[in-house]
Amino acid sequence: MIVNNSAVSQWCSILRMTIAVALIPASSAYANERHVYNISVDYALSRLFIEARFAHPVTSITARSRDAGKYLVDVRGCDQQRNIRMRNRRMMLPQGGIDCIYYTVDLSKAARHDRNYRDLAVGNAIIAPSLWLWRPEVNVRSEIDVNFTLPRDVRVSVPWRKREDSKDSYRIRRSPESSYAPVVFGNFDFREIAIEGSILRVSLLRGADNVDKQAMFDWVEETAKHVNLAYGRFPNPAPQVVVVPINAGRGSGPVPFGQVIRDGGETVQLFVNPDRSMNDFKADWTATHEFSHLMLPYLERRYRWISEGFSQYYQNVLLVRAGIYDEQYAWQKLYDGYERGRKSRPELSPNEAAEGRVRSGTMKIYWSGAALALMADVELREQSGGKESLDSILGKLQQCCLPGDRVWSGEALFQKLDTLATRPVFIPLLRRYADTAGFPDTRDVFVRLGIATGGGKIKFRRNGELSEIRLAITRGDPNHVDQQLAGTIGKR
Numbered sequence: 001m002i003v004n005n006s007a008v009s010q011w012c013s014i015l016r017m018t019i020a021v022a023l024i025p026a027s028s029a030y031a032n033e034r035h036v037y038n039i040s041v042d043y044a045l046s047r048l049f050i051e052a053r054f055a056h057p058v059t060s061i062t063a064r065s066r067d068a069g070k071y072l073v074d075v076r077g078c079d080q081q082r083n084i085r086m087r088n089r090r091m092m093l094p095q096g097g098i099d100c101i102y103y104t105v106d107l108s109k110a111a112r113h114d115r116n117y118r119d120l121a122v123g124n125a126i127i128a129p130s131l132w133l134w135r136p137e138v139n140v141r142s143e144i145d146v147n148f149t150l151p152r153d154v155r156v157s158v159p160w161r162k163r164e165d166s167k168d169s170y171r172i173r174r175s176p177e178s179s180y181a182p183v184v185f186g187n188f189d190f191r192e193i194a195i196e197g198s199i200l201r202v203s204l205l206r207g208a209d210n211v212d213k214q215a216m217f218d219w220v221e222e223t224a225k226h227v228n229l230a231y232g233r234f235p236n237p238a239p240q241v242v243v244v245p246i247n248a249g250r251g252s253g254p255v256p257f258g259q260v261i262r263d264g265g266e267t268v269q270l271f272v273n274p275d276r277s278m279n280d281f282k283a284d285w286t287a288t289h290e291f292s293h294l295m296l297p298y299l300e301r302r303y304r305w306i307s308e309g310f311s312q313y314y315q316n317v318l319l320v321r322a323g324i325y326d327e328q329y330a331w332q333k334l335y336d337g338y339e340r341g342r343k344s345r346p347e348l349s350p351n352e353a354a355e356g357r358v359r360s361g362t363m364k365i366y367w368s369g370a371a372l373a374l375m376a377d378v379e380l381r382e383q384s385g386g387k388e389s390l391d392s393i394l395g396k397l398q399q400c401c402l403p404g405d406r407v408w409s410g411e412a413l414f415q416k417l418d419t420l421a422t423r424p425v426f427i428p429l430l431r432r433y434a435d436t437a438g439f440p441d442t443r444d445v446f447v448r449l450g451i452a453t454g455g456g457k458i459k460f461r462r463n464g465e466l467s468e469i470r471l472a473i474t475r476g477d478p479n480h481v482d483q484q485l486a487g488t489i490g491k492r
């Protein structure tokens with residue numbers, strides 16, 4: 001996640017609600033129970049009507065959010081037509097359980113639950129399933145099918161896997177449930193955009209009138225493709241991308257905030273300021289940062305410095321490969337970031353900073369992992385004579401393990417990365433720095449890469465021991481970079 005301004009506390013409060021449990025399995029191979037939800041919505045987006053048919057009688061049904069009860073209009077058994085009472089967020093079900101319920105949700109009220117969406121136009125609503133998906137306790141052998149019946153001109157966008165046999169039918173994947181997914185209803189613009197390795201499912205919501213839709217979809221495509229400059233393909237085959245226009249004044253920059261959510265699938269949500277020019281959008285790094293997060297699985301909270309750091313490293317490297325930054329600018333940004341990280345809460349280790357709620361530790365959280373990413377990248381390239389790199393190892397990680405359906409620890413991730421490399425690089429770095437107060441020291445790497453840093457301004461030296469590696473980092477693998485840029489260069 002990245003937040004460019006004062007919205008920090010707002011998003012932090014969302015993170016605090018994070019529930020790191022995996023509930024629903026990805027693979028139907030193991031499934032032996034399937035719950036089916038048939039959902040309809042009225043044209044005015046005022047009500048959701050939900051029929052939930054369970055695989056067997058269930059004795060407990062809950063929603064993930066504590067607030068879901070506020071929006072429940074009524075609930076009853078499908079056959080008995082009997083009302084079901086609520087107590088402490090739970091439905092009071094008959095003894096012996098129930099195999100089908102029918103309930104109604106006040107969609108117009110629930111759509112106002114999250115103030116982040118307050119600028120949406122009438123006819124567009126975003127409402128997290130945690131507010132309306134009442135479900136039984138599910139285990140690794142359960143799965144949930146959701147079928148929508150929608151009025152004409154009303155669409156739905158979800159992060160879930162689309163089922164091939166029907167237009168608006170989805171299967172909910174097991175996922176880390178890192179936050180609350182956005183489910184979008186209404187007459188917004190939607191496009192499926194094919195890039196290498198993925199079909200992006202992009203929804204552009206309606207807010208301000210002055211949005212250049214084509215330019216906005218092009219920008220999403222180009223920034224998602226930045227990630228492909230790492231190993232030639234996008235890490236997720238079908239992510240949900242939600243672009244939410246907001247009113248000017250709610251944060252500076254073309255993309256005041258963005259977020260990756262892994263709840264039933266992977267979502268990249270970008271809040272955009274339509275008053276900014278397309279040139280501003282193309283020069284902005286926020287979307288590249290968010291898309292880069294998908295190169296790693298979801299990590300436990302104490303290791304989020306790894307997620308944030310790898311994205312900070314990659315956004316700079318990838319923007320050079322895309323031709324948006326020059327080398328000098330990118331290395332200066334990395335240097336400045338490492339300096340900010342070094343000054344941030346030096347008495348804490350990265351794990352401590354990430355576990356705590358200390359706002360002034362933000363720069364340590366954002367840059368410690370970026371320092372490790374640089375060190376690992378240089379070491380991989382050096383020890384393999386250029387055959388391996390952080391790019392190639394993350395490419396292998398994608399092949400084996402992404403998109404991830406569970407929450408990883410930093411140890412588990414770094415161990416996996418080491419098994420993908422010829423020699424271990426990652427675990428030694430983790431052991432050395434994760435629980436050590438201070439900041440991973442990048443000064444020696446900069447010297448070896450041929451980057452002088454006197455007076456806070458970086459300068460390339462002619463005879464750096466590893467200058468070739470420095471160039472290789474920002475050049476990327478020519479096979480992938482040339483292939484990716486061939487498709488975008490005409491649009492730039």
Ligand SMILES: [Zn+2]
Binds near residue numbers: 002290293307308
């Ligand atoms: Zn981030």
